[in-house]
Amino acid sequence: MKTTSTMLGGTLLPVAMLAVLLPSVPAAASSGGQGAYLSSLWSDARQRGVPRSLFDDAFEGFKISPQIMELTGKQPERVSTVGDYVNTRVGDKRIETGRLKLEEWSGPLGQIRSAYGVPAEILAAIWGIETNYGSFVGGSNVVHSLATLAHEGYREKYFRGELMVALEILRDGHITPDRMLGSWAGAMGQTQFMPSSFTTFAVDFDGDGRSNIWTSIPDALASSANYLKENGWRHGETWGYEVKLPGDLDYAKVWSEERRPLSEWQRLGIVRVDGNRYPRIDDQARLYLPMGGGGPAFLVLRNFDVIKRYNNSDSYALAVGHLADRLANGKPFATAWPDAQPLSSDERRELQNLLVGEGFYSGDVNGRIGPQTKKAIAAFQMQQSMRADAFPTKRLLQILRVRSQSSTMTE
Numbered sequence: 099m100k101t102t103s104t105m106l107g108g109t110l111l112p113v114a115m116l117a118v119l120l121p122s123v124p125a126a127a128s129s130g131g132q133g134a135y136l137s138s139l140w141s142d143a144r145q146r147g148v149p150r151s152l153f154d155d156a157f158e159g160f161k162i163s164p165q166i167m168e169l170t171g172k173q174p175e176r177v178s179t180v181g182d183y184v185n186t187r188v189g190d191k192r193i194e195t196g197r198l199k200l201e202e203w204s205g206p207l208g209q210i211r212s213a214y215g216v217p218a219e220i221l222a223a224i225w226g227i228e229t230n231y232g233s234f235v236g237g238s239n240v241v242h243s244l245a246t247l248a249h250e251g252y253r254e255k256y257f258r259g260e261l262m263v264a265l266e267i268l269r270d271g272h273i274t275p276d277r278m279l280g281s282w283a284g285a286m287g288q289t290q291f292m293p294s295s296f297t298t299f300a301v302d303f304d305g306d307g308r309s310n311i312w313t314s315i316p317d318a319l320a321s322s323a324n325y326l327k328e329n330g331w332r333h334g335e336t337w338g339y340e341v342k343l344p345g346d347l348d349y350a351k352v353w354s355e356e357r358r359p360l361s362e363w364q365r366l367g368i369v370r371v372d373g374n375r376y377p378r379i380d381d382q383a384r385l386y387l388p389m390g391g392g393g394p395a396f397l398v399l400r401n402f403d404v405i406k407r408y409n410n411s412d413s414y415a416l417a418v419g420h421l422a423d424r425l426a427n428g429k430p431f432a433t434a435w436p437d438a439q440p441l442s443s444d445e446r447r448e449l450q451n452l453l454v455g456e457g458f459y460s461g462d463v464n465g466r467i468g469p470q471t472k473k474a475i476a477a478f479q480m481q482q483s484m485r486a487d488a489f490p491t492k493r494l495l496q497i498l499r500v501r502s503q504s505s506t507m508t509e
Contacts, residue, residue, distance in 0.1 A: 132162065135249055139261070148265045156241045156268060156275040163246045166238070169282045170252055171443075180388035181435030183413040187227050188421045196226045196425045206316040210303065214323035215333035221289075221319045223421035224408065228290040232315065235287060236280040240264055244284045244293075260284055263293035272296075273312060287311030288318035291325075299325040322408075329407040330400065335381060337405060337419035338398035340371045340431055349391060350476050350486040354469065357382040363397055371432040386412060390489030394433040441490055449490055452498035453478060455505075 136157060143153050178186070200207065200222050207218035222231075229235045244261035248254050264284065268275055280286030284293065291300065291311055300309035303320035311318040344367030352366065361379040368385070370376065383397040396416070405415040420431070441449065446465040453459035459474035467475075472488035479486040482497065 132160070136160070139245065142262055143265050146262060146266055146269070148269045152268055152275070153265065156265060157245070160242050160245060162249055163242065166243055166246045166282045167250050167252065170247075178413070179435070179438055179440045180413045180416065181393065184417045184420060185435070187417045188424060192226050192230070192421065193424045195231055196222050196421065199225070199231050200425060203315060203319070206303070207319065210316070210320045210323050214320070214327045216323040216326050216331055217422065219422040219425045220326070220418065221322055222425055223418045224322055225289055225319065226421060227414070227417055229288055232288045235290075235312070236285070238280060238282050240278045240280045240284050240286050240293070241275065243280070243282050247283070257284070260293045263297055267293055267296060272308065272310070277312065288315060289322045291321065295325060299328060325408065326404055329404050331404050332401055335378070335399055335401055337402045337415070337422070338383065338386070338396050339376070340433070341368050341395050341397050342371050343368055343391065343395050349488070350480055352385050353387065353472065353476055353486070353488040357384045360397065368397065372429075387487055387489065388412060388416065389436055389438060390491065391485050391487035393436045394431045439492060441492065441495065445492075445495055446490065449495050449498065452495070452502055455502055456498065
């Protein structure tokens with residue numbers, strides 16, 4: 099529920115009038131070297147109708163947090179293997195608790211599915227992975243976290259924009275500054291919405307006149323369902339299938355993210371591990387090999403990418419999809435995850451540099467294993483008569499190191 103007025107001395111006044119009545123520079127702006135930054139933030143916030151007193155409350159005790167900046171480089175999607183990431187989030191305890199939550203909230207979840215077309219298990223999986231079913235919604239002050247990220251230049255435009263929206267949420271009375279807690283990146287509530295997602299997708303499902311993602315479970319789950327629906331969730335279609343690859347698969351032709359009908363993948367000999375047929379062979383899917391040809395393989399559908407709109411990570415979407423399946427009494431993955439360690443950022447950059455030296459790569463050396471790097475890896479693997487699954491491994495890096503050293507010694 100959006101409000102456009104607030105209380106001052108017991109009198110209800112329009113927010114716009116408060117900007118005129120109150121001084122233009124907050125008291126907090128005089129605190130140390132952060133004064134100029136807070137003054138700049140206040141200038142933007144005042145134009146959005148944020149009361150001066152509310153701004154001061156929101157920034158009470160604010161200090162730039164080095165700990166938050168350290169966390170930007172430790173996101174689990176980047177420093178864990180996909181297997182470790184999924185296994186950590188889809189354990190027996192989380193499955194057991196999730197099934198209990200599905201039973202406890204079966205009424206609202208059934209109504210939400212009817213309204214938005216999103217399965218209860220998908221919503222419960224997001225809830226479970228984001229906050230362990232609401233048991234920990236984050237302990238960071240959202241305003242302070244967003245202000246730190248913007249001040250330190252970490253996606254500055256994005257996080258400053260999220261900060262201003264967070265102040266608008268406070269202005270409109272959805273929550274108070276002391277209760278606006280969340281993750282270090284500013285995600286908040288039972289299912290961890292960024293402020294802009296809250297203003298766009300949050301709904302009042304319990305009918306109390308407020309979109310309350312913090313303490314109303316029906317509102318939080320319905321808001322997530324609305325988010326997925328508005329981002330293209332396809333009713334009646336699953337997220338994907340674990341598949342078995344034929345022994346003669348030409349990896350070089352199929353590793354890319356090209357979508358094809360399931361019928362075409364089937365003609366290539368890629369079938370479901372459980373032996374069942376694809377129920378809708380015209381559905382479009384791409385082959386996802388999260389740890390190369392030696393680990394579990396998946397054909398992922400469009401809903402997989404809709405889940406990624408929540409968190410742009412294949413690891414995250416796979417964990418949500420798998421947890422949803424387990425909550426619906428599905429089985430664990432049939433193929434074991436290989437025992438492997440992920441390449442560090444420095445090692446990924448080294449890999450790219452060595453591929454440049456071999457003449458296979460001409461892109462940026464940035465440590466990101468994107469399509470161009472994968473294409474270079476696959477080409478090198480083919481040259482070496484290796485399985486061309488385009489997957490970066492420590493063994494591959496070592497082979498490139500040895501070739502580089504040999505080349506240097508012969509010059």
